[in-house]
Amino acid sequence: SSDLTQDPVVSVALGQTVRITCQGDSLRKYYASWYQQRPGQAPVLVMFGYNNRPSGIPDRFSGSTSGNTASLTITGAQAEDEGDYYCNSRDSTGRQLVVFGGGTKLTVL
Amino acid sequence: QITLKESGPALVKPTETLTLTCTFSGFSLSTTGVGVGWIRQPPGKALEWLTLIYWDDEKRYSPSLQSRLTVTADTSKNQVVLTMTNMASVDTATYYCAHRRPMPRGVNDAFDIWGQGTMVTVSS
Numbered sequence: 001s002s003d004l005t006q007d008p009v010v011s012v013a014l015g016q017t018v019r020i021t022c023q024g025d026s027l028r029k030y031y032a033s034w035y036q037q038r039p040g041q042a043p044v045l046v047m048f049g050y051n052n053r054p055s056g057i058p059d060r061f062s063g064s065t066s067g068n069t070a071s072l073t074i075t076g077a078q079a080e081d082e083g084d085y086y087c088n089s090r091d092s093t094g095r096q097l098v099v100f101g102g103g104t105k106l107t108v109l
Numbered sequence: 110q111i112t113l114k115e116s117g118p119a120l121v122k123p124t125e126t127l128t129l130t131c132t133f134s135g136f137s138l139s140t141t142g143v144g145v146g147w148i149r150q151p152p153g154k155a156l157e158w159l160t161l162i163y164w165d166d167e168k169r170y171s172p173s174l175q176s177r178l179t180v181t182a183d184t185s186k187n188q189v190v191l192t193m194t195n196m197a198s199v200d201t202a203t204y205y206c207a208h209r210r211p212m213p214r215g216v217n218d219a220f221d222i223w224g225q226g227t228m229v230t231v232s233s
Contacts, residue, residue, distance in 0.1 A: 048219035
């Protein structure tokens with residue numbers, strides 16, 4: 001089992017807003033990073049730190065944290081946003097190890 | 110421009126040792142805050158972190174795999190090498206190396222550039 005828990009499947013209607021969540025005790029201390037992975041491709045970093053988007057990531061992607069839950073919000077989801085989304089952060093043991101969530105498959109309807 | 114590329118055998122036999130090389134360009138592993146991580150993904154499954162080597166040669170390993178993993182860096186060749194002993198069919202996966210975005214060690218790790226991945230199959 002992972003230190004970070006994600007909903008396995010989420011769907012959103014085209015143009016609507018969707019929130020993908022990641023839960024874990026370590027998120028009370030560390031930010032999450034978020035990755036998008038399309039079929040057959042390597043993951044792409046879409047969010048890190050406090051709501052920071054890497055260059056080239058559309059501003060419809062935003063990030064937030066509340067308590068032990070980190071969220072990636074897509075405002076106005078597009079067809080190309082469909083894919084798997086993974087969060088990563090540190091483990092909850094205090095050993096500062098890396099952990100990934102189990103992933104969320106996002107379907108844009 | 111930062112790039113990373115994984116190389117190694119596509120097929121290994123059970124009980125053998127896997128050696129993968131990550132060859133990178135566009136950054137120095139000696140730069141403070143930088144790191145290179147290895148992450149794998151079995152077919153149809155989630156990402157799994159394996160190991161991370163930092164700019165000062167500090168290394169971290171997944172607790173569940175620590176006894177089987179070794180990561181080393183050759184900064185003169187811009188390479189990071191991963192070895193995994195006693196391979197089994199459950200280790201069949203795509204193995205990625207990735208650049209850790211420069212930041213202090215005490216904060217979260219964000220992998221901003223990934224290699225294309227290399228598929229490794231464990232079978233006799």
